[in-house]
Each structure stands twice: as C-alpha cells, then as structure tokens.
Amino acid sequence: MKEKISTYQAVLLIVSAIFPTAIVVLPVIIGKYLEQDSPLAVIFSGLVGLGIAWLIGSLIKATGDAPFLEWVGNKISPVFAVLIGIFLLQYYLDLTTNVLRVYVNFIKENVLLNTPTVITAVIIMLVTLYMINRGIEAISRINSIVNLMLLMVFPLYIWGLTKHINLHRLLPIFDHSAASLTLASLTPIGWMSEVSVLLFIAPYLKFPRKSTFIGVIGICLVTLAMFVEIIMTLLVFGPQYMKNIAYPIFSTISIIQVGRFIENLDVLFISYWTMSVYMKIAIFMFATVQCFKQTFRIRNDKPYTVALSIVVITECLYTWREPEKLNIFNEEGRIIVFLLFNILLPMGILLWTRIKEPVIKRKEYKT
C-alpha cells in the first residue's frame, strides 16, 4: 500500500523547505536595511512569494502530472531539457550545500565547539542519505510531526517573551525609504522562491493539481512565522541588537524563564531547529536526486545518491570554509541565482508553452 503525499503534508514540506534557514539567516540581513521596519520586508517578500507559488503551481498544472524535465523534453526539446536539467542540478547541489554549511556552522559555533567540521558534515549527510533512502513519503510523514512540534514551541515563545516586550522599540514606523525596503526584501524573496522545489515533489503528490494551493498556503505560513519571529525580536531587543547578532531567535528564546526553575529554553528550540534543518536538507537532497534522475533518465538512483552526497560534502567543506563568505553570498549573490532558476526559468517555460501551443493547434487545424 504505497501512499502518496497528501496536500496537508505537502504544505508542511514547503514550510520546512523555506523556514529553517530563513529564521536564522534572514533577520540579520533584513534588519541591516530596515531596522524597526523589518516586518514590512517580510510582508512584501511574502506577497512576491505568493506570485512565485502561483507561477510554480501553474507550471505543475501544465505538466499534467508528468515529471518536470520529462515534460519539458516533450514540449520544447530533449536537448533543452538536458541543458536546463544540468543547470538545475548545479543549482540544487549548491542549495543543499548552502543549507548544510549553515547547519554545520551553527553546530560548530553553538553546540559542538571542538568537533571537526568534517565529522559534523558527514554525520548530517549520513542521516540525510538514510532519510532519502526511506523515501519522500516517509520524510513528509516525519515532517508533519516536526512541524507539530513548532506549534507547541511557538505559543510558549510568544508567552515567554510578553513580559520583555516594549512597543516603543518599533517606533518610528515607515522610517525607511522604498529603496531600503526593496534591498531588504530581495534576499527574503529569494528564500520564498524556494517554493519551486514543488516542481520535483509534484509527481509524488496525491493531488498535484493543488500545487498552487500548496505553495500559497506554505508561503503564507512561512511569512506568518517569520513575521512573528522578527516582530518579537524587535519588541524584545530592538533594531540595533537584531542586526548585530548572528542568531537573534536563539537569543530571544534564551531569555525566557518560567518561574525560577525553568530557564534556557533555547535548548528546546534548538532541538526543534535541528530536526527541521534535517528536513530541509532531505527535501533539497531529494530534489537534487530527482533532478539528476530526470536529466540523465536514470532508473536506479541509489548509487548516484551517495555520489551526489559526496559532492555536497566536498563543496560544503571546501567552497564555504569561511562563514563570512557564505554570509556575503547569501546576502548579495543568491538572489540572482534564485531569480534565474526559481522565477525566470519557470516563467520562460510557461510562457513558451502558452505561446507555442496555440500556434501548433492552429497549424493542426489548418492541415
């Protein structure tokens, strides 16, 4: 009885594909440009994200439940499909590496200070490989449980911080220019565009035609969670603190105390976060494997999954050795890559099929 991914599970997969790294990387980047107006960037990027979700959903509808690259090969050209497959493969490998490196850096800086990075990276990839081996259905089932944990953590987070809130820290509002808002929103838009991973998950969905709904709800949930996180950080610490610390969310949680005996609740959140990042890496590693499979038309992907994991570990260890370089790339470079692969490419393919199909139909009618 092989089960497919339900719509609700798919929504949570989208949340896990964006939220875990967005929550640690984005507040600092947004805060640098917008300070106390940071929530505006979240709302703006969320709105753009809805547009991207619609675009990806429309493309999946057009594929008619077929694997994305196979459909591109049939509709446009097999050579073009292989070509964009190779580029997408590079993109997904790079993205998985990026997530892995953010995770490894966090563990190195906060949890296992003396453990060599290579050990941490290998362990994470081994766990991820096992997850991939169990299949996307199993991943989506566990992802639902992990996200349920978030539902438990979030009310505790808001309740625990209420006594530290100072509304004046949000003032003055609308103090920044439209240019700052645009600059602050670029990176979050890039993150929201990760909803495009649906292209490779769609064949495993119970209802692929609901992809637009899945993407839209997923983006809404991420936007809401990001909004709450940023606004709470601002209310508790203020804009200056937010843009100057590496992991603002963990800092805000660490001040929560229940009575005089429960403190350091950041451990609870770190535990959730550890699991959710595993989910994110597994989702993108799965997309990488699917992309590879579809590009090179491979049936047994298991040996290649190991090979792709080795590539990811190698890139993680040698390309992004310095955390500063990764931060600069996340802040300035990734938006171009996101724009190209998650927005322009799907848009181009969708437009091509929309323009080309009526022409073909007209020709068929004439003949």
Add this chain to the structure above:
Amino acid sequence: MKLKFLSNHKAASKPETVTASSRPLESSMDANVAEIKRRIGNSADVVFRSLSNPASGSPSLTFIYIDGLINADLVTQAVIQPLTDSQDLQEQGMENEKALLLIKEQILPVGGIKECKTVEILLSMLFEGNTIILLDGANTALAANTSGWETRSINEPTSQGVIRGPKEGFTESLRTGTSMLRRRLKNADLRVEEYKIGRRTQTGIALVYLYGIANEQVLAEIRKRLDAIDTDSILESNYIEELIEDGGMTPFPTILNTERPDAMAGGILEGQVGIIIDGTPFALLAPATFFSFFQSSEDYYQRYDISSFLRIIRFTAFFVSLLLPALYIAITTFHQEMLPTTLLISLASQREGIPFPALIEALIMELTFDVLREAGVRMPRAIGPAISIVGALVLGQAAVQAGLVSAAMVIVVSFTAISNFVIPSLAIANSIRLIRFLMMLIAGTMGLFGIMSFLMVLLIHMAGLQSFGIPYLSPVAPMKPRYLKDIILRMPMWKMKIRPSTYGSQEAPRQNLPAKEQQVSAKQSGPQGSENS
C-alpha cells in the same frame, strides 16, 4: 523480503526430509501394523491392542493410540467396548467396506471419526490424540477423536495483569484459545482458519478474524506469509512472529503479542487478525501500529479521564526510558550551560571525585541493572528478595558511598528502569532497552546534536516501517485526525462512534445512537428503563 530470503535459502540447501513419500494402507492388517511400528520405532507410549475372535465371526481389529494423548475412559467406553459388544459386526461373511461403514456410522458413539487411506495421514491423526482402528482386510483405517491430555487450567495472565477487567488468560491449548474468543464474539462472522506448521512439530495455528471487518489484503498477506514458512519446528509464537513480520532488521516489533483473550477480541473487532499458536499462551495480533503497543485492555475498563492520564504517563515513560540517561550524559558532558545554576552546582558537587566520565558511569549502572533484572527472572523465586536487597543496597547506596557513581546517576538509572516497566508491551519495552544503549553512546560522543540526529534516524525509520501494509506510525503519520480519539488520549466511549480504518478495515459506525440521544433516553427511562434497554 525475509520470506524471499527464506525461499532462496531453501533452494540453496534443501531441508531434511522428515516423512517418506505417501504410502497407501494395505488390506493386510498385520502388514499395516508392521509398517507403523517400523515408522515410529519401539516407542513405549504407543499402545497396540489387537482383538480377534474367529469363533464369533467378527473381523480382527487393532486399536492404536498414544498413552497420555488420549482419554483412556473414552477409548474403552466409546471405542473398544461398542465394537466388541456389537452384534451386527458378528454377522458372518460381511464385506470389509460394509463393516467399516457400519463402524463409522452406527457403532461408534464418539464424535469426529475420519478415514485414513495412507500411513502418513494415519500417523498424523495418531499424534493428535486419535485412536486408530485397523480392520483386517480393509485398506482404510478409522481415526476416532479420543484426544484428552493434561492441560493447565485457565489462569490470570502473568505478563498483562489488570486491576479491573477479565482475569483469564490464554492457555497453551489452541482449542481453549479459540473457544475463549468464541465466548466473547458470538457472531457468525468470526472465522477460524487452521494451519499445521513445522515439519517435525506440526504445530497447530489458528488464524482468527471477523469476516467483513478484517481487511482482505491484510488477510491474504498473512495467509501468504504463513504458507511460505518452511521450518522444522514452531515451539512458541515468536517463531511465527519473526518469520512473518515486516521490517527486516528493525528493532521495533510490528506484531503485537498478548496473553489476554479480551485484548485479542478488542483487536479483532477493530480489524486486526489474531494468530493463536498451540503450545503457548501468547497469541499474536497483526497488523500492529506503534501506538497499539501503548494501549492496555484496562484503558477501556475504567473511565476515560483516568485512562487518558495513564496513556500520557505511558508515553512520557517511553521518552524517559529512551532519552533520560542520554540527556543526562549529553548535558553533563557537553551542555552544562543548559542547567539552572543551582542544579548545576548540585550535580557538579555530586560528580566531584567520581573517577569515570558520565558515559562510563551510566553504562556501568545500566549494565548492572540489566544483569540484576536477568538474574531476577532466572533465579528461584525464594532467592528473589535477597537479590533485590543486594541490588538496592550494595549496588546502589554502597556504590555512591564508595564514590564510584554519583547519586544523581543512580536516580537517573532507577527512574529509567521504572519507566521502562510502565510500557504495557514487553516487546516495545525491550526494543527501547537496546536503543537506549546506542543513544547513550551517541550522547557521550556528540551531545544533544547526536541525540537529535539519532532521533531523526529513528523517526524516519519508523515512518518507513509497515505492518502488513499498514504504516507503522498511523494514524499520526500519515495524520488522520479522525482516528486520533484513541491514541494519545482515550476519548469517552460515546465519542468513539466509528471503527477507525487504522488497521485497513472499512470505517463503519460502532454505535447507532448519537451520544446525546442515548443520554436523554437513559435519563428519561430511569434506572429500570436503562436496565431494560
């Protein structure tokens, strides 16, 4: 997968042949007796009794039975005596076939008479406690059901006791087991299919289910797996469990075992399939989900509020049993900043002077406890209390006073051990025992990160597991909110109106009246009315 492996193995090395090829009975009684004696050897418990009286005109007869497997009075009164007293049988010149029919249909008052045409069938009937009747000149023997051996009386289950609820458990007798289910499920849909598995043991196995409720695909899969078993012996239900379960190398049980007929009846009513094995009081229930191992029959015999509370306690105990020593090791070794200052100071002062790191300390204590536990199971009951004293005083208090382990570690290990016993199913409690050691080693080397990583591996492993096609974590993953009424909490009976399709059965109403209507009608009719209803 496992069954495939078994079949490959079978192909590679052919199993020993236990029985010779099928040999029909001959018309000569002496030849048949000689062949049977040759097959079973000079066994002291096999009784051959020949009766012949040429003067009376009745045919020569030989009775064969196994002493201890038959009811001696029944053999004498219902088999031998009617045959020797029968006037009809003394008729001169009666054909053998006619005589056999006469014996079978008119003379023998005992129920369950079968014909045996081959030596193999004859022997199998003999070993089941039948009395074999050989008639000289007939190439067919009769087997009269005279089985009657000493059995244990029905007692309270030893491993699954309850405060409120039925006090009877399965016995080693297959037929007693099926009868206990029949008494509880007086329904024509209750089906009992019997198998004989084990080339040497020929163990009787009964597949029990409710027709129309148990999922046909699940049933077909269980039948297929039972048919595929090719082994020489089945001595206990675990043989069957290991041979048919899913999951390969998983530490988690995917088939539930129970000593309680009421638990089995409850499972069958929810669409599970029962497997009763002759010779053991532990029957099996399949498919089983992870959450079914946390349900106890008593949950339904007491009020829903206390049952729900106990369920929460059990799940908490599960996590404590799995994680507490690992968390203690991880926190005291890697993440001391997580502890409140006063607790940290207290722990630090206790650990001062302890020569071992927390991991070694915990491993020593856990292993000691497991040694004590194993000793407690194996040793004579009279010595049990002495061991408890040795365990509690010598290994606990003395070890702390000697500075070998810290008091906190003794508390952690004791609480973990007690928590392990809270889990109703011994099968899942045992799997946690093993996983706990692995978890402790990981916590000692990689701290909280290691624990979370290993938890992720465990979770994903469980999410991929299936029990006869049913996801192991259902109805939580995949999430089916409608079926969560009897998982973490036990909702009131009047809230659980439908039979969940968790085990693959069709969702169907179990109560016809809405709860409010029931309550209103009960109130309106009063105590007498409710009795009548």
